[in-house]
Amino acid sequence: MTRLDMFIDRMVSQRACLDFAIAETALMGGPVFELGLGNGRTYDHLRDRVTGRPIYVFERAVASNPASTPPEDMTILGDVRETLPQAVGRFGDTASLIHADLGGHNLAKNDEFARLVSPLIAPLLAPGGLMVSSDRMYFDALEQVPLPTGAVEGRCFIYRRP
Numbered sequence: 201m202t203r204l205d206m207f208i209d210r211m212v213s214q215r216a217c218l219d220f221a222i223a224e225t226a227l228m229g230g231p232v233f234e235l236g237l238g239n240g241r242t243y244d245h246l247r248d249r250v251t252g253r254p255i256y257v258f259e260r261a262v263a264s265n266p267a268s269t270p271p272e273d274m275t276i277l278g279d280v281r282e283t284l285p286q287a288v289g290r291f292g293d294t295a296s297l298i299h300a301d302l303g304g305h306n307l308a309k310n311d312e313f314a315r316l317v318s319p320l321i322a323p324l325l326a327p328g329g330l331m332v333s334s335d336r337m338y339f340d341a342l343e344q345v346p347l348p349t350g351a352v353e354g355r356c357f358i359y360r361r362p
């Protein structure tokens with residue numbers, strides 16, 4: 201498998217998982233959290249497909265395409281290791297959908313970071329809410345959900361708070 205194959209699998213899986221998670225949580229009113237803005241592609245997808253729910257973006261340094269840059273008042277600027285614990289005080293466990301795409305090229309570092317942020321993400325998710333991630337996460341209280349059609353095993357992960 202080439203790097204191009206893996207990249208395509210990741211993109212196709214992200215879209216399939218986000219579309220599934222948006223539909224599954226459509227009747228929930230709580231906010232959507234995008235962790236890691238990057239270029240803003242997945243933010244743009246969320247913005248297009250999510251209706252009636254505010255979308256907050258967590259990012260340490262905004263460098264997105266101007267066409268998919270969130271408004272300042274919806275951007276929670278800073279390192280998620282600090283902003284996620286602060287968000288628990290502000291939002292509690294109200295998020296209907298959390299999408300995390302915080303990783304880079306180093307898979308071992310991504311895994312280490314996923315272990316670190318998992319306990320910071322879990323307290324933000326509402327009962328019944330879904331968490332979509334490009335990396336395997338390490339949750340005690342959330343259960344893993346089977347991937348929807350079109351997503352590739354290992355390229356995306358979905359978790360639900362029972």
Ligand code: SAM
Pocket residue numbers: 235236237238239240241242243258259260261278279280281301302303304
């Ligand atoms: N999903 C995005 C898209 O579709 O364009 C790509 C996200 S990119 C792979 C990862 C982003 O996470 C980068 O913008 C990076 O700055 C951000 N990030 C990584 N670690 C972070 C941290 N500790 N705190 C806040 N943002 C972080």
